[in-house]
Amino acid sequence: MLRPLKLFGLFARISILNEVQYRANFFMQVLQSSLSLGTGLIVLNVVYSYTDNLGGWSQAELLAVYGVFVLMSGLIGSLVLPNMWAFMEDVREGRLDFTLTKPEDSQVLISVRVVAIWRLVDVLLGIVVLGVAIGRMGLEASWWLAFAFAATLIMGMILLYCVLLLASILSFWFVRVWELMEMMQSIFQAGRWPVGIYPDWLRLGLTYLIPVAFAVTVPAEALTGRLTPELLAGTFVFTLVALFVTRRLWMFGLRNYSGASA
């Protein structure tokens, strides 16, 4: 269990050393992230100007949902997505063979190689938005709340990692998988709003097919005191199942992979 974390630490250090050489990129990212945050807040404000209650969520609570969304986008954008793009590129270019010959677990290796550190700006911005939202909600801090929020956030991230990896694994069989990845990224945008407002067919898809509900709405529910212990337990079981299925399909995909460089 510790070994993957150690590998992650090692690769993260290399990524950071690489990236700090290009400090201008940091300021570009700050500019870009602030722009998209500003746009998101203007949109929220237009909604607020008409109503103070969307699907049972107050203004401050909707702001919390948006904060979790920005935070989660930053986490996925810096830790997960760059690895998936690199992996798909490797399959196409035949470089995956080099990874497979290394004595470490190949799924771990391809999952922790890259850290896009500047995208962590979004994580910071998300935390700031969350802070403001929590202040406005007049939340009483408690250990249960903090634990439930942290746990659901981590499980949400793991679930997104699973579906993104499942989509990437398809590149063992198909050439053009990036459209699928693009599609999933735009579906993730639905997480800006609590999934409860969507019609049933869409909400089911956003819960089980592409787990936007678990990644954004459930942590926000934890923060606003809507999370029941049953839902927390259910999320935990679902996460374990997803990890197991992803692992099996990774092994299955590898058996089908014939290499491209030789």
Place this chain on the structure above:
Amino acid sequence: MSEIATPVQPQRAQRYGLRNYLQMYAVAARQAVIEQLQYPAANMMFMVHILIEPVIYLVVWSSVANSQGGAIGGYTAAEFAGYYIIWTLVRQFNLAIGPQGFHWRIKEGRLAAELLRPVHPLLPDLGYYLGYKIPQTIYWLPMGILLWLLFKPEINPVAWQIAAFPVVLMLAFFVRFFFMWLLGLVCFWTERVDALFELYFAAELLFSGRLVPLEVMPVWAQNVANFLPFQWTFYFPIEVLLGRLDLPEFWPGVLAQLAWIAGGYTLVRLIWKLAVKRFTAVGS
């Protein structure tokens, strides 16, 4: 940067007649059709990628309308549904080469080859994206019908509005095409274009009616929108087919579209001249 070639000047070897131009457009258009029909699965996914955005807006705004007694800004929930379903069709038609595509084309050195051709690179682009509308519309149809059945929209166009819609749709494409090209030209000056693109698309989102009908936006945003080209690429064509515009509002709109096309075209020509002077190709 091992080899830096001398700036390439656009050639003017011989004059081309209208026939040749039409032929070239037809070839570029056919290429787009053939290319896109090869990948039905990828294109369907691209369609979902495009459609999810208006579906989110639609759900949000119809629930806001419902919570405010059925209508806001003169739109009922069913009219919002109509607005966003027409939106999806308008989106197919105003798709143009994105600035990222332009960036890629310069970074990979593709532009060098395009500059050597005896026609302006803008023209094959134009043909390609016009042809692209054919497979896009084919892929859009089932999705449009599905959305129609799911969201039960209400639209009330009269005959002339239905007849005028294809015209304003094409004009919307030209407006967006020229301004996207203009944005792409920035890549001749700098590599760091992501933040600028983000700013452009944020402005488009807020001031075009892409996010929400302009009447629903705050007054300041409506005022800003009047000085920008964006509303003529989304809001105006949508409103025409929605049946919300009468003739006194229609003609000024068409004139505005034509004016922005003329302005965009002039700017592209001016800046293109400066841009190719700066261009140095890398590689062979």
